Amino acid sequence: MRESIVPSALGIPQLLPFLKPVLEAVGNDVTDENEEVRIATALALAALAEASAPNGIESFESVFMPLLKGVIGSRRGKVLAAFLIVFVSLIPLMDAAYAIHFTREVMGVLVREFDLPDEQEKQIVLKTVKQCTSIEGVKADYNGFLPEMFKKFLSLDTSN
DSSP, rough: HHHHHHHHHHHHHHHHHGHHHHHHHHHGGOOSSSHHHHHHHHHHHHHHHHHHTSGGGGGGGHHHHHHHHHHTOOOOOOHHHHHHHHHHHGGGSSSSSHHHHHHHHHHHHHHHGGGGOOOHHHHHHHHHHHHHHTOOOOOOTTTTTTHHHHHHHHHHHOOO
């Protein structure tokens, strides 16, 4: 039920024809010098992606590559967490083949970031893993990532 209420409440049905120009206008802020601007932009993009589901992936073309470079590249900390949030919001909008490809791209980053010291960032990484592995119609081979992820996960367990 949430999916049908949120887009209407945000005015997305009326915005969909104008989503691409809106994203092009906002998209430059993904690479802004100011970290807080990048974070706010990513969270706004995530909200737009979630609200425009299941349509609208074409509208995100102008921001997709800068976001992907931010996730796979050198971004760390809260900026990376915000970029992961928007990336996870975009994956369900993709065709299965693209979703599998980009999920594989992101899994390496998720494994790398699995032992973050910040609890909130760890939760975002775990939520991203959950979202990537539970996308309907997407069956990817995670065997290459699971041993390393479990190794890092178990090393975080301080009870032993």
